[in-house]
Amino acid sequence: MKKEEIPHDLGALGKITKEVCYVVDESGKYTTQLSEGWKVKAEALDVAWEDVQARIAVAREKVLAGEASPILLFMEYRLMDVGIVSAYTGFWKWTIKRHMKPDVFKRLSDDKLKKYAMAFETSVEDLKNMNVHEA
Amino acid sequence: MFMKLDFQHIQAAHCENGVTTSLLRHNGIDRMTEPLAFGIGSGLFYVYIPFMKINNGPAIAFRTQPGLIFKRTCKSLGIPVARKKFRSKEEASHALQECLHMGQPVGCQVGVYYLTYFPKEYRFHFNAHNIIVFGKEEDQYLISDPVMENPTTLTSYELERVRFAKGAFAPRGQLYYPKEKRVISDEQMRQAIKTGIKRNVRDMLHIPGNIAGISGIRYTANKIRKWRDKLGLQKAGSYLAQLVRMQEEIGTGGGGFRFIYGAFLQEAYAYHPIDELPEISKKFTQTGDIWRNAAVQASGIYKGRLGSQQDFNLMSDYLLEIAELEKNAFEALSKIKWQA
Numbered sequence: 001m002k003k004e005e006i007p008h009d010l011g012a013l014g015k016i017t018k019e020v021c022y023v024v025d026e027s028g029k030y031t032t033q034l035s036e037g038w039k040v041k042a043e044a045l046d047v048a049w050e051d052v053q054a055r056i057a058v059a060r061e062k063v064l065a066g067e068a069s070p071i072l073l074f075m076e077y078r079l080m081d082v083g084i085v086s087a088y089t090g091f092w093k094w095t096i097k098r099h100m101k102p103d104v105f106k107r108l109s110d111d112k113l114k115k116y117a118m119a120f121e122t123s124v125e126d127l128k129n130m131n132v133h134e135a
Numbered sequence: 136m137f138m139k140l141d142f143q144h145i146q147a148a149h150c151e152n153g154v155t156t157s158l159l160r161h162n163g164i165d166r167m168t169e170p171l172a173f174g175i176g177s178g179l180f181y182v183y184i185p186f187m188k189i190n191n192g193p194a195i196a197f198r199t200q201p202g203l204i205f206k207r208t209c210k211s212l213g214i215p216v217a218r219k220k221f222r223s224k225e226e227a228s229h230a231l232q233e234c235l236h237m238g239q240p241v242g243c244q245v246g247v248y249y250l251t252y253f254p255k256e257y258r259f260h261f262n263a264h265n266i267i268v269f270g271k272e273e274d275q276y277l278i279s280d281p282v283m284e285n286p287t288t289l290t291s292y293e294l295e296r297v298r299f300a301k302g303a304f305a306p307r308g309q310l311y312y313p314k315e316k317r318v319i320s321d322e323q324m325r326q327a328i329k330t331g332i333k334r335n336v337r338d339m340l341h342i343p344g345n346i347a348g349i350s351g352i353r354y355t356a357n358k359i360r361k362w363r364d365k366l367g368l369q370k371a372g373s374y375l376a377q378l379v380r381m382q383e384e385i386g387t388g389g390g391g392f393r394f395i396y397g398a399f400l401q402e403a404y405a406y407h408p409i410d411e412l413p414e415i416s417k418k419f420t421q422t423g424d425i426w427r428n429a430a431v432q433a434s435g436i437y438k439g440r441l442g443s444q445q446d447f448n449l450m451s452d453y454l455l456e457i458a459e460l461e462k463n464a465f466e467a468l469s470k471i472k473w474q475a
Contacts, residue, residue: 020169
């Protein structure tokens with residue numbers, strides 16, 4: 001990449017910090033320049049977030065239709081997978097999958113619900129009522 | 136408590152390069168630069184791990200395993216390293232403060248999901264970010280994050296949370312730093328550069344199997360050709376977006392680290408005046424540029440401007456071209472006659 005080719009498409013990161021890029025100057029020597037961002041990668045990040053939103057929407061429908069417990073919704077909302085939920089709660093993965101069934105979820109003890117609520121940074125009440133808010 | 140070490144924040148393209156460079160400079164090696172740290176640590180890599188998913192997409196990396204750049208660079212220069220993980224948060228916090236008391240800035244591995252000063256859009260569950268802690272004022276730790284222009288702060292609770300992030304590559308409070316101040320001779324630098332290049336040749340050309348190094352790039356090219364039929368246009372687009380994120384995400388210096396490697400070979404020439412080095416550097420500039428062209432092609436697909444099988448074939452062809460050029464470049468590096 002030549003010095004004059006460095007992109008300056010202001011993105012989410014560019015508002016907080018510029019980033020270092022390695023570029024070649026007129027004499028062919030490497031130097032560094034600050035970039036505010038590049039449209040191509042900002043769009044790639046947009047795609048990742050669109051995918052997240054789509055998964056949240058599917059999870060919400062499943063919970064409303066009685067096919068899954070709110071744990072699924074919160075897991076998607078916090079960008080986690082079952083492995084990460086397991087790491088934060090201390091439950092086995094297969095246990096979590098069981099807790100994602102609405103019938104099993106309804107019978108969970110307060111202690112277990114609290115562990116999930118902590119992992120999702122919410123309260124037990126909000127977890128039960130699918131009350132999601134920003135982290 | 137007020138404690139601020141005499142420490143110079145350096146902005147770098149990549150976090151681990153930046154931490155390595157800053158800590159080594161702090162410990163007396165003034166001529167360390169980001170490209171040198173990256174090259175001596177044999178940072179350039181490519182791997183596509185099948186059967187593994189990251190954020191529901193393909194697991195692809197353009198750089199070597201987290202932690203290795205610091206470890207290899209220090210080892211090559213003969214500098215002993217301290218590295219500790221912790222069971223308890225109290226112990227982790229205590230060890231960190233002890234280092235600061237002794238005047239040693241500390242490298243910490245952290246997760247970015249709870250990293251408060253990062254923009255929300257970037258906060259996924261990624262646990263191999265690196266920062267330096269260089270002081271504490273009241274409850275605020277002073278933080279040098281190499282990808283940021285300026286130093287920043289985290290409260291002790293915020294720092295504890297990112298040091299004990301969970302999931303893949305969980306940092307478990309991990310901290311590290313060079314144990315001694317050293318003076319490094321020209322001869323040691325020459326040897327370290329040579330070792331770094333040879334090890335990078337091995338990693339890109341000679342790892343058995345077809346998922347790592349040059350063969351990993353080819354493997355990915357062949358996968359991409361099939362993604363449209365196999366995954367459908369939507370999911371194939373998401374997969375390509377993930378490839379581009381890994382390649383151009385913050386910390387790569389652009390072009391999937393290829394430009395940083397090009398800069399390294401130019402700097403290496405100052406220590407080894409061998410004409411091939413700047414020539415081979417140009418080849419890495421070229422492949423970095425093609426990686427970026429490929430990213431433009433990929434974005435056409437994930438933004439819905441392109442989408443035919445031919446568009447996927449062209450994407451795949453870019454990667455095959457890169458594989459050929461990088462194979463040439465590393466073979467040229469393997470044939471260098473080192474004088475020392």
